[in-house]
Amino acid sequence: xxxxxxxxxxxxxxxxxxxxxxxxxxxxxxxxxxxxxxxxxxxxxxxxxxxxxxxxxxxxxxxxxxxxxxxxxxxxxxxxxxxxxxxxxxxxxxxxxxxxxxxxxxxxxxxxxxxxxxxxxxxxxxxxxxxxxxxxxxxxxxxxxxxxxxxxxxxxxxxxxxxxxxxxxxxxxxxxxxxxxxxxxxxxxxxxxxxxxxxxxxxxxxxxxxxxxxxxxxxxxxxxxxxxxxxxxxxxxxxxxxxxxxxxxxxxxxxxxxxxxxxxxxxxxxxxxxxxxxxxxxxxxxxxxxxxxxxxxxxxxxxxxxxxxxxxxxxxxxxxxxxxxxxxxxxxxxxxxxxxxxxxxxxxxxxxxxxxxxxxxxxxxxxxxxxxxxxxxxxxxxxxxxxxxxxxxxxxxxxxxxxxxxxxxxxxxxxxxxxxxxxxxxxxxxxxxxxxxxxxxxxxxxxxxxxxxxxxxxxxxxxx
Numbered sequence: 266x267x268x269x270x271x272x273x274x275x276x277x278x279x280x281x282x283x284x285x286x287x288x289x290x291x292x293x294x295x296x297x298x299x300x301x302x303x304x305x306x307x308x309x310x311x312x313x314x315x316x317x318x319x320x321x322x323x324x325x326x327x328x329x330x331x332x333x334x335x336x337x338x339x340x341x342x343x344x345x346x347x348x349x350x351x352x353x354x355x356x357x358x359x360x361x362x363x364x365x366x367x368x369x370x371x372x373x374x375x376x377x378x379x380x381x382x383x384x385x386x387x388x389x390x391x392x393x394x395x396x397x398x399x400x401x402x403x404x405x406x407x408x409x410x411x412x413x414x415x416x417x418x419x420x421x422x423x424x425x426x427x428x429x430x431x432x433x434x435x436x437x438x439x440x441x442x443x444x445x446x447x448x449x450x451x452x453x454x455x456x457x458x459x460x461x462x463x464x465x466x467x468x469x470x471x472x473x474x475x476x477x478x479x480x481x482x483x484x485x486x487x488x489x490x491x492x493x494x495x496x497x498x499x500x501x502x503x504x505x506x507x508x509x510x511x512x513x514x515x516x517x518x519x520x521x522x523x524x525x526x527x528x529x530x531x532x533x534x535x536x537x538x539x540x541x542x543x544x545x546x547x548x549x550x551x552x553x554x555x556x557x558x559x560x561x562x563x564x565x566x567x568x569x570x571x572x573x574x575x576x577x578x579x580x581x582x583x584x585x586x587x588x589x590x591x592x593x594x595x596x597x598x599x600x601x602x603x604x605x606x607x608x609x610x611x612x613x614x615x616x617x618x619x620x621x622x623x624x625x626x627x628x629x630x631x632x633x634x635x636x637x638x639x640x641x642x643x644x645x646x647x648x649x650x651x652x653x654x655x656x657x658x659x660x661x662x663x664x665x666x667x668x669x670x671x672x673x674x675x676x677x678x679x680x681x682x683x684x685x686x687x688x689x690x691x692x693x694x695x696x697x698x699x700x701x702x703x704x705x706x707x708x709x710x711x712x713x714x715x716x717x718x719x720x721x722x723x724x725x726x727x728x729x
Contacts, residue, residue: 315340328712331687337701338563339604343703360594361593364393369599380605381574385555392404394571394573396569396592398432398533398536403432404587407582415495417451419455421437431449435449456480459472461662462664468662502536504647529575530557534560539604541645541646557576564604568597620704621646625643628713629641634724646704649698651695654668
């Protein structure tokens with residue numbers, strides 16, 4: 266029988282081992298799905314990663330302000346996280362346990378519960394899901410439909426809740442949905458406050474007030490055409506939608522109205538949670554307590570993990586109503602416990618807010634110097650920079666159209682200057698900061714130097 270290595274060589278067509286980034290890109294093109302996305306923007310093959318830095322096969326080092334789309338709260342290969350996982354690997358403890366409990370899992374659960382608002386902490390249940398945020402969204406919708414016996418769901422313009430068939434139906438982005446027919450029915454999208462591009466054409470507090478009033482009136486109007494929903498789902502800070510923080514008043518209004526009408530409120534903290542905003546959960550800025558919290562990304566400490574945290578009043582489903590083979594990832598639970606203990610410390614969160622303020626201050630100064638930046642927004646180390654076409658006419662609020670073309674050029678030039686950042690928002694016009702929360706001030710300074718240089722040059726090219 267042919268040995269595996271011989272089969273691998275045969276599959277390779279007896280080619281030589283790839284050496285350059287280009288070699289790996291060609292081979293990836295030959296073997297991987299056309300759905301791959303990041304390699305099209307960042308054409309390299311990675312071999313090393315530490316903290317906020319990554320290195321490719323050619324020895325080039327890049328400052329990573331993407332960090333697994335916000336997954337790596339403590340950066341790449343954090344020593345404490347790695348040591349915790351190595352200790353597990355050398356202990357003969359089980360690594361895969363379905364939903365059976367273990368001491369590692371028990372510690373993880375109670376560490377997480379201790380970080381919840383008291384009102385929820387005393388009444389919380391946790392559902393471990395397949396290891397993707399998409400599955401946590403699907404699980405939460407199933408939970409709320411089961412508990413309420415209702416079918417409709419309220420989501421918001423600009424939302425991103427995942428790429429699974431159910432989660433995609435709750436996502437605002439039309440490009441991702443346009444070729445997928447018959448997504449989950451009875452989903453209704455309402456306006457999300459976005460001061461810079463206010464859906465009501467008002468902006469500022471007036472726009473927030475309009476969004477609040479519209480939300481309440483739709484849900485209380487017997488002629489709205491929307492049946493009483495099983496749930497309302499939103500992100501306290503929209504991520505892929507362009508780093509748009511929900512105003513405190515809006516979150517408080519949604520919580521008040523959903524409580525009055527006995528509608529479960531789901532907050533998707535998959536990207537904005539676990540310290541990213543400068544609070545452990547982003548909804549804490551509004552001093553509210555949701556019925557359901559969705560968490561993934563950073564919760565696994567670099568390993569796959571997704572959970573639904575919810576009030577026990579919703580725990581109406583039967584055994585096996587939601588499952589997932591890899592819901593018992595013990596390495597993720599051990600690593601995630603390390604992340605929770607570190608990130609939840611008040612001094613750690615204060616440092617996230619302080620480093621975020623450095624970013625916002627400098628980017629706002631840059632905005633004054635160029636014509637291609639329309640808006641800077643976010644919280645903590647979740648920051649968005651929206652690029653605009655300065656040569657196009659403005660809308661009624663004075664905002665120029667979003668320019669995905671300019672943002673893509675900035676992204677590419679940053680990559681050539683060894684800085685990795687991702688885009689999002691309408692037309693892909695928003696450059697986003699999703700760096701490690703442990704990023705140093707020196708690394709922030711270096712990022713800003715590169716970004717400022719690139720933006721100023723692109724601005725000159727666009728306006729000359």
